[in-house]
Amino acid sequence: MTEHRTDPDAIWDSLDRQLEQIPLDLEQERDAFYSQPDWDVYRLHYTGLDGYRLFCWLSAPVSANGPVPALLRMPDYGSVHDIVYTPLRSVALVMNATHRGQRQSESVFQANYPGLLTQGIERQDTFVMMRVFADALRAVDALLGQTLAEVGPIALTGNGLGGALSLLAAARRPRITAVAADTPLALGHPELLEHDLVYPLAELTDYLRVYPHRKEAILGSMAPLDPVAAAPKVEAPVLLSLGRRDRGLCPLRIGELLAARLPHCDLRVYDGASEGGGHPHSVVREAWLREQLGVG
């Protein structure tokens, strides 16, 4: 039996057990420079798998009173995850979490672009992206562990890598109430290598050009990250957007398989590439998130 048939649930159960053993050790510090009249901005640091210190930006409405809805924006594939503006900051907790290797979560190692996607991919236990996904789970734990406000409904959102992190975190954390995933990175899907890929997924093609004999090994390493495999466990409603011409994040065929396996999916397909729905979808997403979070 090849390694990529290993039960993903068993792997994530094991990683979750490891996370449970690690104290969150959360530090939260108000950032006076970026705080606004309507919301305060905080810098949070917490501990993830292997003892890595991770960073996120978190904003809390100044008028927070009682349970506050929360929006957790998972990171894109890139080194910076900044304080993305959203008008929801005045009514919801908004968290922008980073994963290991990104800016401010880079004390141990710094991610390279291109490069991160295949770092250590020859074995599942050295594959950095497994840890990156575990960091997304840890971000949910940090959101629930912060002491700035009581957390109400939680929506996850993200584009590309952030979309895939959102789906996997929702599959593993039943506390999540909604997911808006745009062109989620299809890393781990067994059909992925059959597509004509561009960056960032083309990092896999680059890797296989140099190490053609490792195809089975990398399929095995990636398998637990397959959003299509995780989809049936996502109980929360999902707003999913895809680009018809996307070859870099979520090829349409895989995106459609994903939509079919999500129990509650509102699929929107746009005539775009990796940018997905662009502005029209951002309007749809904003309204959808407001509805899911109950902030009108």
Next chain:
Amino acid sequence: MADQKDLDAFVTQVTRPEDFDDFWERVLAGLAEIPLEPSLSPDPMRSNAEVDVSRVHYRSLDGLEISGWYCVPTEGDGPFPAVIRFPGYKGEPGLRRDWGRKEVVTLTVAVRGKLGSHADFNPGYPGLLTHGIQGRDTYGYKGVISDCSRAVDFLLSRPEVDPQRIFACGSSQGGGLTLITSALRAEIKGGVAGYPFLCCFPESMRMLRSYPYDELNCYARVYPDLAREMLETLRYYDAVNFAPGIKCPMVVGIALEDEVCPPETSYAAYQRLTGPKELWLFPDSGHGNAHDYPAKETEWLERQINLTKPGGADD
């Protein structure tokens, strides 16, 4: 959504300092004193049958080492035309291997602060837009713009590049840097500035609450006594003040739903262009996500490259 009427009605308050040209001549003269020290490190994993990919380095303002990705066609007879791609504010500059099969060299620049160029300068994102903003000589963008100018010098140092066929492009901050660098370096023969950032700072601050421009509002709120100096510094870095100095053909692409770089401010830069120019408006698009933009950019650059004469002065 902004429309043509909004664009035409907008009048920027940004004015050009009297010593604007002197200031930038001094910066470029100082830069010329610094040895370029160009170097290439081939990257076999990113290279393929059509393109040799290298990580490149060169020296820029304050002696900082700047990096970039350099893609050279494996086929064809050089010297080749070249396209420099300037980076956005927070994204990492990517590889452009697709130009290789068209027999075009590409250089994507990691200006200071980006991965590979941040060992000695790392204000972060957010952070860069206000770094050293208390004075025109301390402002972080003095180095960023210098790094872009030195990218032209890097290409001029390469025997495989045709010095008469250097072009530039970029989106967002990369769009602003395309405008600015094209004004400073006449070696650039044409450019495409998409959704340009760094235009009309005072109005952009007022029109939006989104980053990066909102970093300036944060600065003004925390340091109200320094707000006037901040705005004075920004006059030397506003792309609308560089626009009249651009002589080569230039495109400005504007998304009318842009909530990061207000369409009116990009249009103000377009209006101040005095050379051959073209305007692309994308009515139902936001910042950086017009579906047609990448194909239009490629098509325009290919056309300009073919219009210029290899190895000779274009006319």
